[in-house]
Structures are given as C-alpha cells and as structure tokens.
Amino acid sequence: MVYIRGNPLDFERWQDEGAGRWGYANVLPFSRRAEARDEGGDAYHGDSGPLHTRHGNLTNPMHAAWTKAAAEAGYHPCGTCRIGRTDDPLAVVDSELKVIGLAALRVVDSSVMPSVTTGNLNAPTIMIGEKGADHIMGKPLLATANAEYHIADSLREGQR
Numbered sequence: 297m298v299y300i301r302g303n304p305l306d307f308e309r310w311q312d313e314g315a316g317r318w319g320y321a322n323v324l325p326f327s328r329r330a331e332a333r334d335e336g337g338d339a340y341h342g343d344s345g346p347l348h349t350r351h352g353n354l355t356n357p358m359h360a361a362w363t364k365a366a367a368e369a370g371y372h373p374c375g376t377c378r379i380g381r382t383d384d385p386l387a388v389v390d391s392e393l394k395v396i397g398l399a400a401l402r403v404v405d406s407s408v409m410p411s412v413t414t415g416n417l418n419a420p421t422i423m424i425g426e427k428g429a430d431h432i433m434g435k436p437l438l439a440t441a442n443a444e445y446h447i448a449d450s451l452r453e454g455q456r
C-alpha cells in the first residue's frame with residue numbers, strides 16, 4: 297500500500313468549497329496522529345499511531361523505469377456525500393459529518409470528500425476517520441498545524 301496523505305491543495309479547495317475546518321492545517325494533525333513512521337516523527341509525520349509507515353526501498357533503477365512506463369492518471373472516485381455548508385444544495389453532510397436534515401446519522405468515509413482528490417484516497421480516508429471519531433466523541437479538535445509543505449509546480453494550477 298502506498299501511503300500518500302494527499303495534496304495539501306485538495307484540502308484547501310475543500311475548505312474553499314464550504315468544508316469548514318477541513319483545510320490542510322486542520323487535517324494534518326489527524327494524519328500525524330494516525331501514523332507511526334520508522335524514521336521517527338516530525339512536523340508532518342507521526343511516530344506512535346496505529347498506521348505503520350516507512351520509506352520505500354526502491355534502489356533498483358528498474359523501479360523508476362517501471363514506474364515511468366506504468367504511470368497513469370487513475371482518478372479516485374469519491375464524493376457522493378460531500379461535506380458542505382448546510383445551505384449548499386449539493387452538500388450531504390455538514391462540517392461535523394452529520395447528514396444534513398437528519399437527527400442522528402453521520403457519514404465517515406471517502407464519500408464525504410467535497411471533490412475528487414489529486415492523489416490516492418487511503419491515507420486521507422484514514423484521516424477522515426480520525427477526525428470524524430473526535431467529532432462523534434465530542435472532543436475538541438486538535439490544534440491546527442503550521443508546517444510548511446511542498447507543492448509540485450504541476451499541481452498548482454489544477455488536478456492531474
């Protein structure tokens with residue numbers, strides 16, 4: 297499994313589209329909490345979560361050649377129950393993942409993503425699970441993060 301927590305711009309776009317408190321600074325602490333990285337924790341990476349990660353050991357030049365030959369834009373279907381403002385006719389759940397108009401039902405999976413992401417879905421889905429669990433338990437949200445992050449130039453203007 298490739299652990300890609302997502303392009304920070306995806307989360308910023310979600311927030312712009314009405315998913316309050318789902319910007320990258322809001323969600324990064326939940327991704328860190330979920331992770332236990334062999335190389336240790338830092339501003340991006342956790343060191344004591346349930347999800348074990350390590351750098352891939354791709355030293356053979358054949359790996360890069362294979363990746364280049366096999367690369368494709370797979371897209372990642374998601375977003376049938378998007379987070380949004382309660383006055384957004386396309387929104388299904390609010391910012392705490394409660395189904396708008398119903399009293400006691402939440403959705404906590406990749407269907408709440410307000411728009412299709414640029415990268416893989418598994419790590420952001422786990423982050424949604426972490427943050428959703430805190431909403432369900434009524435816990436205060438983790439403090440926002442201020443870690444700087446890298447954005448590839450090719451991803452600044454739009455999705456792949």
Ligand SMILES: Cc1cc2nc3c(=O)[nH]c(=O)nc-3n(C[C@H](O)[C@H](O)[C@H](O)COP(=O)(O)OP(=O)(O)OC[C@H]3O[C@@H](n4cnc5c(N)ncnc54)[C@H](O)[C@@H]3O)c2cc1C
Pocket residue numbers: 297298299300404405406407416417418419421
């Ligand atoms: C072959 C494959 C390889 C992948 N590889 C990667 C990868 O390398 N890296 C990565 O980041 N992501 C990868 N993904 C994507 C990742 O697995 C998914 O994005 C992620 O699991 C989505 O989580 P989810 O909770 O939204 O949905 P799911 O994990 O699909 O969970 C939905 C759950 O809801 C249940 N369900 C459905 N309908 C109902 C119903 N009516 N009532 C009750 N339960 C229901 C299902 O049984 C399922 O357990 C891969 C996916 C596939 C299929």
